[in-house]
Amino acid sequence: MSLRLRLAVEWLLIGGIASLLVIFALNWRGIDDFDNIIYDQIASFGRPDADPDILIVAIDDRSLSEIGKWPWPRNIHAELFEKLKPANPNSVALDVIISEPSADGGDELLTDAIANMPSIFLPLHFITPGSDGRDYDTQLPIEKLRQAATATGHVNLSDRDDVIRRASLCFDPQNGSGKWPHLMELIYRTRTKGKASRAFADSKCGSEFIVPYAKRGSFATISYTDLVSTNVPPDLIRNKDVIIGATATGLGDSHPVPFADGGLMPGAEIMANMLSALKSDGFIRPLGEPITLVMSILPIWLLLFAFLRFSPKRALLSSIAFILVILVSSAVALNYGIWFPPGAALAGIFIIYPLWGWRRLQAVSDFMDRELSNIDASGDMAPLLHKEPRANDIVGRQSAALGSAIDHIRDLRRFVSDVLSDLPDPMAVVDRKGTIILSNNLVEERIGGKVDGMNITEIADIIVTPAHHAAVLDYIDAADANSADTEDENGFIRFNAQEGSTFVMRRSPVISDKERHLGDIYYLTDISALAEAETQREEVLQLLSHDMRAPQSAIIASLEGKLDTAARKRIERNARRTMRLAQDFVDMARMAETEFAGDDILLADLVRDVADNLWPLAEERQVKIHVEDRSNSGFVLAEPDALSRAISNLIDNAIKFSPEGSNIDIAIRRIEIGRQCDLTVTISDNGSGISEEILPRLFSRFSTDDNEKRRAKGAGLGLAYVETVAVRHGGSIRAENRKNGGADFILMLPEASEETAD
Template sequence: MKLRRRLGIEWASVALFASLMISALVYWAPLSGFDNLFYDRLSDLDRPKAAEDILIIAVDEDSLASFGKWPWKRDVHASFFEQMAIANPKVIAFDILLSEAGDEIEDQQLASAMGKNDNLFLPVHFVFPGSDGAAFDTKQPINIFKESSSGLGHVNLAFDRDGVVRRFQPCFESRVTKTIWPHLMEQVYRRINGNRSQAYQSIENCDEALLVPFARRGSFATISYTAIAKGEVPAGFLNDKIILIGATANGLGDQYPVPLGDGGTMAGVEIMANMLSGLRTDNFIKPLPFWQQLVISLLPLWILLIGFWRWRPRSSLFVSLGLYLAVLSTSAMLLTLNIWFAPSAALAGLALIYPVWGWRRLQATSEFMDEELQTFRSSNIDIPVGVSAAGPVDVVTGQAEELTHAIAHMRDLRRFISDALSNLPDPMFITDLEGKVIFANKLAQTGLEDGAQDMALDAMLDRFVALEDLADVKDYLTLQIQPTEHDYVDFTSRNDEVFAMRRAPVVSDEGELRGYIHYLADITEVANASQEREEVLELLSHDMRAPQAAILALLNDQQPTDTHRRIEGHARRTLALADNFVGLARIKASEFDGEDLLLSELVIEANDSLWPLANARGIKCAVDDQSDGAFIVGEPSSLHRSFVNLIDNAIKYSPDGTTIDIQLRNISIDKQSFVSVSIADQGEGIAEELLGHLFERFTTDDQGAKGAVKGSGLGLNFVETVIQRHGGSIRAENIRDGGARFTILLPVAPDLETDGEN
């Protein structure tokens, strides 16, 4: 669990870091160079065809040779537009700036010639940065030419970071004047179709740019400017054509890099021809919005992250390679649908996540192995484990070798434990928390051909427990019987053997319950011995007592003589010995079964039972009760006999005509309440050499006894056993003025003690 928790934290950290990194890559696009290269290669696989009705009239090298150095006089353009008016094309886009005034007469001639063409559109160019701190300067045709045209459109090109023209901006918006300028090709499209293009309607603002599907260089029909101006081209050839006029000569500076894969440039007018073709076929490629790009880029990363928890490293590697191909394939597939997904961020995430996760997982595992191996080395194991690596190795290899030795040791230890459990002299089996047997030793498997593994607990019990005891055993296992001092249950087997079943929990090193061990100890001999003991006790309590009682009955019918008194004494001593012996045996063989008792009442009752004996010798027993009606938890029979023994001893060792003081009072020791009972006589006291052994078996001091019946040597041992059984204590001492005192402490009943405090 510790390693799993550590790996979970590492995994979450790596996942967060990688997700943030991919988000940054998508937002700032620092890897756009790879995206552009991949896009160019994919675009080169399927180039669109050039529209046949688009005609480029090029200001080429031949035109410069015919009309001289650029810029030409306005009369050259006037002649050109005169010819175009005769040809009657569908629309004309004149991609040559006329932003500066020339000779007034020539400008008038050009404006007049331009006015003869109904569908003529002129360019507006924006220069960045502008003059005097402005964001840009607007370069429009002079007013005389604007009035002669059908409309204006911007001709700015959008360059990617690598300086290549791939994108088309359908419009340009001035942040200052809020004026929106449609692109020159958008104006041409609207004149042809009478409505806005789908590309224009698909953008949310003028900052959006669409990727242009370029036809191959030179695909559009092209005629030299000079051929038109000189009337060398029949008018019918130009009729109903879309005419795009622009510079193609290298010296005029209107050449730009485009994504054709050959590294060459393309004239601005041919770029606009591709833009117009895209507007007409609506096959522009739209880049995914930021959030869609981010989600798709994160998806393969999270597939791999989740897979790290379920796949082996080799599987994760193969899946990672598969995800690389999936990302590239997805980008290519979407491109066929005119959607552009830039794959670089997703690929970078995959390239980063595998080694970073491998590093963090290896680091966490290495530190965990260090801690576990250190714990393993410090544990008390009797088989050496820490075998050094053979020669210098790196840290992880050294840990792996040491872990190999540790596993080998644990394998040996497991075999040792398995052999030890299998060869136990009594049946033993282990169950899991569902009650299924997961291990059974040889004796527990006796008679089972397939073994006891996977057997249900009830089925295992049916093999051992006799029907009459089965319910008691199941009650014990379900904890319906309260655990006793000896936590086990006895039962008779189907073979009339007697077993004691003990159940113990199987707990992991972290304290988690995993199952239970069930041990069946064969106590047949012990049970037989217990039966024999009961028979002996019956012999003592009945068969031995009966003759003694008969002797006493016969003596009562005779005249008392010294011999009779001696016989009576020995008979009574034999009865006392038998009673004490039986009492001790029964106490040790039975569980404590107490009840609430008023101690003062029990002591007075014991004293009253001995009144004839004390009265015969003129001895007075004075009871001083200061216990305030204190209750204890006790067994009435054994306690009564104990106090009878103590008072009887006091009478026995007291001179005739003396007094025995019996005091009861409440005392508190270490905040626990007790009832103290002291019994003091006025005899000669206890011999000093006997004080330390007074409560041992067969210890007696009959020399000081005044009565006819001598001690058996078991009475005080019985009393001590009973008092200790009740959680109390007994102490004997000699009184300074003469005599002996026995003091007994018994705890007050807990519930009654609590009630008294409240």
């Protein structure tokens, strides 16, 4: 597995694990506690003010001591209401559950007092689970009171937590059984002509809200006993929402709340806080669970993406930044009445930084280990891993080994560039686009400038003569096509440089360990001297050919009108033969060093041409030559000069060994061998045949023979020439004796198809 792949897998794993962790954390009380601490810290900065229109009438310790032990007779409350009524409060809530009829007949008195009040509210309480297997018990005020009161509202506190943080404005004790608005919600509606609060209307029944607590004791409070026994100024009560509830410690209606400011908070004050929040729309809505989940997981993945790009140091900084951002966002949201618990998200972030750091280090360490031992195993360098035994830990050792590996590579690069610059020929290494990445100074010398960043084609533009320019560019262009096949030899191209020297350009591909084509190495070899030698040699051959022919031509020309016919003809024939031998010799020398360049030739016509050339000789010996084309106009790819001379040698040979008055039959045939077609030229004479001894080496070069009777006389070079030409044309020559006398010489050549001709 490559380092990249491994890191990608580790990255995904870390992301997955952290996400799962966050999901788990969201449902874990420990994180709840943590969130609560954070909430308390944040919320303590912006606590709301107490609503001045709320008056708490406290059943405090002093009231108990002055009025008497709890429970009080019901007429006491009736008296209170008598006192309150003239002062005209907006509403009155009696947070005392009177669920059982009294024995002293005070109930009637209280009922009348309540009925007298224009706006009075009573609590009811649900106890879940209920007794005797019921889902819940309802603790209601006694029937008479309930009917006398304006309305009854629930006063259940949310007890998920030991600390009272949340409240439900609507209680649905058994899912769907009925909706009970909170007592405070009902009071709130007295000021809105019955319209429900936003918090109530916008949420499902049973949703909990976080209660923003004002500073403890900041609500206007009056002691019950003071209200009953003294004359309270009516202004204190007018248009207030009066909440009557127990505050005495012994009555048990006090609860722990956040930032309790040194004590428990009485239920009445909690309700006052709720009413205050309702009026100012100050309830805090916790984010829904799906959104919380998304908001908790999202930062983890964002941070993981950041890890991919950042160095470990910046990754740490960005982790810290993320923590701050989450806390700040949480605080800002709280300011807008929304609570996002940051605990799970923070936990995720705290986890992934060290986790990623560990896994990344492990992956890199494993990778270095493997690569270093690979280098070690490949034997290119001295052993690496064992070099620094004193380094303190494994990563330290690996780093030291890596350091020495890099040193080796530096040395190697130095070595390569030294070798390069000492090469006798210009050489350049190019990437796949042809840009030069490494070259020796001979290239710069050649172009007379810097090669940095140049393309190999630009080098060609400078060096190569216009005549060869296109061909060289074609050769360079072929680099990519050839790269697929690493076995390709890539060949070479020969060109003339602009200042007159001749070069051969070669290329070999650079293939990486992983079989990828990385670029190419171009070599330029100066072959001017060689080219010069070739030219000279060709000139020598030309001269040789001409100078050997010229005197023979002169001999033949000067024979005109001299000597008798027979002697003249003999001299002329031998002069021509000398000439032909000289030509054969020169041609063979030339063929040995030139590339085959054939033309599309109609074989039968070429044979006829040759036969017609030899007609005077045949005429002289009274031999008839018949040429028959049975190939249906077969073409061959041939060098006409060489092939003509070869066939000429064969026919000449045949004429020489034919008895006077006999025939020579020449047939051109097509032979199909699979998809390939061959053409044959069969020259059949009626001579004495070829001796069996000479037959096997008939076509070998310079085979000489003194014996007059033997067939090969005088044909030593001639037949060797034929074979050279046949092979050069991709064909063959053979000879055989026919049963009824005479010899067949069979020249075989590959047929040129119509397509290859063009």
